[in-house]
Amino acid sequence: MWLEAVQLLPPLLARMLELGCGNGMSSSYLMAKRGFEIHGIDISHVAIDWARERFAQENIIGNFHHGDVRSMPFFSNCFFDLVFDGSCLHCLIGEGRDRCLREVRRILRPRGVFVVSSMCGAPKSEDALRHFDPATGHLRKDGKPYRTLKAKESIEAELSPAGFRLVCSSLNVNPWWDHATIVCTH
Structure with a gap:
């Protein structure tokens, strides 16, 4: 399964969004370390603040948004x-x-x-x-x-x-x- 999935991953510097990113320290963090442009969204203000702080502490660029995954008007189509x-x-x-x-x-x-x-x-x-x-x-x-x-x-x-x-x-x-x-x- 994973060989198939890995072959589908976009090239480095691609844009990734993590739904329910929490503090950003799981897939957002791992993909940022690999060179992806990271965006995360979570309904919790506290989680978004943690994600921003953690990424800043490690000098990793990440864009974290407080919001609802059922409506994300701040992201454009495609x-x-x-x-x-x-x-x-x-x-x-x-x-x-x-x-x-x-x-x-x-x-x-x-x-x-x-x-x-x-x-x-x-x-x-x-x-x-x-x-x-x-x-x-x-x-x-x-x-x-x-x-x-x-x-x-x-x-x-x-x-x-x-x-x-x-x-x-x-x-x-x-x-x-x-x-x-x-x-x-x-």
Whole structure:
């Protein structure tokens, strides 16, 4: 799987966006060190401040934006070569997922690469299972859905109507949650 995915990566100096970048120290940091032009978006002001501080401390250039992945008007059409979901998609519920995927398609250049990294499948802990609705795939907190945990195949099925072509995928089985990595192109 990864050989196929690596061959799809754009050349150095390409523009990359990390959805749900948090403090920027995962894929944004790694790709910046490899020469990519990095952009990150997160709904948390605190996380964006951390990302900016960490990149500044290490003299790494990164552009971090506070915002909502369901609406990113500050990015122009076809702006990015690579969009990486930094475990963000599973945080979206219902129509929010479709809106995010439409936005990613809009800002990703033709033949650009979209990597989805998402929790998937039913939770495995007894406590989480008590708050999980298998009919909707929603994990609930205080009675409200806050995570969408679909099977890997269901996540893949969401991508095609949004205009993405599946290239490869894998499932990492963990004790608490399974995790899907799905690589597709625009």
